[in-house]
Structures are given as C-alpha cells and as structure tokens.
Amino acid sequence: MAKVKANKVAVYVFRQNAGETEFLQLRRAVHAGDYAGTWQVVYGGIEKGEAAATAARRELREETGLVPLEFFQVQYVETFYSRSRDRVVLMPVFAVRVHKTARPVLNVEHDDFRWIPLAEVSANFMWRSQREAIAIIQADILTGSPAADLLRIDPKPG
Numbered sequence: 001m002a003k004v005k006a007n008k009v010a011v012y013v014f015r016q017n018a019g020e021t022e023f024l025q026l027r028r029a030v031h032a033g034d035y036a037g038t039w040q041v042v043y044g045g046i047e048k049g050e051a052a053a054t055a056a057r058r059e060l061r062e063e064t065g066l067v068p069l070e071f072f073q074v075q076y077v078e079t080f081y082s083r084s085r086d087r088v089v090l091m092p093v094f095a096v097r098v099h100k101t102a103r104p105v106l107n108v109e110h111d112d113f114r115w116i117p118l119a120e121v122s123a124n125f126m127w128r129s130q131r132e133a134i135a136i137i138q139a140d141i142l143t144g145s146p147a148a149d150l151l152r153i154d155p156k157p158g
Contacts, residue, residue, distance in 0.1 A: 002081065006090040009056045010078045011042035012137055013066060015115065017100040021142055022115035023134060024104065025124065026063065029111040034084065039114070041130065043091070053153055056094040064104035064113075068155040070097040075151070076136045078129040095137045096155075118142075 013024035025039040044059030046052055053073065060066055074093040081088050104113050116124045118138065125131050140147045 003087045004090065005087050006092075007046045008089060008091045009044055009046060009052050009059060010091045010093045010133065011044075011056045011060050012074070012093065012095045012133060013042060013060070013064065013098055013104075014095065014137070014142075015098050015100050015102055021118045021138075023118070023121065023125075024064070024098075025114050025116055026104070026106065026110040027112040027114075029109060034082075038126065039124065052092045053094065054157065056092075056096075057157055060096060063107050063109060066096070066098045066102055066104055068096040069099060071153045071155040072096075072137075072141050072148070072151045073153055074133060074136055075140060075147070076133050078133060080127070080129060093133050093136075094153075095141055 015022055015024075023041075025041065027039050028036050030036050042059050042063050044055060044063065046055040057068070057071070060068065072095040074095050076093045078091040078093055079088065106113060118134075121131060121134050125134065139145065140151060
C-alpha cells in the first residue's frame with residue numbers, strides 16, 4: 001500500500017517588471033537523481049520540527065540564494081505519486097516575489113535557470129500541478145484579490 005507523506009514544500013518564485021510577471025524555473029542537474037534534466041520550481045524537504053514556511057524560506061536560500069521581497073502561502077497543495085518510492089506526496093505551496101533584476105545563485109542540485117513569462121506558463125511547465133499552482137497564484141495574489149493580504153507572510157524569518 002502506498003504511503004502518504006507531507007514532508008516537502010514547493011516554492012514558486014516570481015518577479016515583475018514593466019507589468020510583466022515571470023516565474024523562475026531551475027533545471028535539475030544530471031546527477032540530481034529523480035527528474036534530472038527537467039525544469040522545476042524550488043522543491044525541498046521539511047526538516048524534523050520545522051514549519052513548512054520556514055522550510056520554504058530555507059530551500060529558497062539554499063537552492064537560489066534569492067531574498068524574498070514578498071512571501072505568500074498559496075491555498076493549494078501539490079500532490080503527486082512517486083512510483084520509485086511508492087508514496088503519495090503532499091506539498092504545501094508558497095509564492096515568493098523577488099526583485100525585478102534578481103539572478104539566482106544555483107546550488108549543486110541545479111545547472112541552469114530561466115524566467116518564464118506568465119503568458120508562456122502552459123508551454124513551459126510540464127506538470128499539471130505546477131500550472132494549477134501558478135493559476136491560483138495569479139488569481140489570489142497577482143490580481144490583488146482580497147485574499148492576498150491574508151496569504152501574506154513576513155518575508156524575514158523570525
């Protein structure tokens with residue numbers, strides 16, 4: 001029987017410049033194991049005793065070195081089945097706005113990055129759950145909905 005694990009987070013990094021929103025994708029390095037060579041968002045594990053939002057901040061720093069200007073929880077949980085581990089994975093989703101000229105400094109898990117304009121998300125994000133998460137970020141955060149302020153988290157730890 002497949003186990004259910006909720007010990008990972010997904011972090012969607014975006015920047016805005018001249019009215020255009022772009023989402024960050026990181027390419028998993030060839031030696032990075034599962035999904036090597038694919039374009040992904042910031043994914044990472046939640047350490048024992050760590051809150052999901054704290055894990056999201058840490059993973060953002062470890063994988064990109066980027067500093068959030070704004071930090072949001074997203075009313076969405078990514079789910080997928082990992083055949084290699086025979087488990088269903090549940091990941092709380094977070095969104096982070098960074099400076100319009102931000103450039104990530106990649107760790108060893110990734111070998112390249114790119115910024116995808118919002119209009120090109122459908123063609124460049126391979127997983128349905130990623131496209132769904134971005135649609136929710138757009139509806140709840142980018143459009144200035146009443147929910148945006150309630151979803152906001154202090155971007156600084158503490």
